[in-house]
Amino acid sequence: MLSYGRNLIHLTIVASSLVFSEPVRAGEIFTPDGVAIHGYDPVSxxxxxxxxxxxxxxxxxxxxxxxRFVSRAHRDLFATDPExxxxxxxxxxxxxxxxxxxAITEPQAFSIVDGKLYLNYDDEVAKTWRSDRQAFIKRADENWDKVKTQAAP
Structure with a gap:
């Protein structure tokens, strides 16, 4: 019986290590706290x-x-054109x-450029971003297909 118990413990440890050894992949949307953009309303x-x-x-x-949205009207507006x-x-x-x-983002570190919403890590990074945002947008657009498959930060 002692041998059976040890084998069961060993199998449990091996199974757990297999489950937790794979990196957790993030989805395409940043969802801290289980909701997109920290629960802030993108329409706002x-x-x-x-x-x-x-x-x-x-x-x-x-x-x-x-x-999440502040109102039904904002939710409905989002639904008409989520992109x-x-x-x-x-x-x-x-x-x-x-x-x-x-990288993670903070809701207040944002820019709207050509009708599109861009978020940044923090206010300091947002300042750097704004210094040459067209060049950064071009590079980010080129990188996104590869970056979106990376593990969560």
Whole structure:
């Protein structure tokens, strides 16, 4: 019986190591806390010119991620054109994507360029991003297909 118990423990450890040895892959959308862009309403960046926290009462699923909105009207607006309102690069840091890697973002570190929402790691990175954003956008666009398959930051 002691040998059986040891074998069972050994098998459990081996199975656990197999399960946890694979890197966790992030989806295409940055979903901290289980919701896209920290639960902020992506439409508010366009309508209010700033990030506004969404409500769990107004949600939709897009590309497998839950987005929250401040109102039914914002949710419905998003549903009419999610590609327009969704942050570029899935809400991962635009500067990081330009440099070839995924990075987390903060909701207040944003830019709207040519009608598209770009998020950055923090305000300092956003400053760097704004210094040459057209070049960074070009590089990020070129990198995104490769970057989006990387492990979560």
């Amino acid at each position: 960046y366009f309508t209010d010119g700033k990030p506004v926290r969404g409500s769990a009462a107004f949600t939709t699923i897009y590309k497998g991620a839950t987005f 327009h309102y969704s942050p570029q690069y899935g809400g991962f840091c635009a500067y990081g994507t330009a440099r070839g890697y995924k």
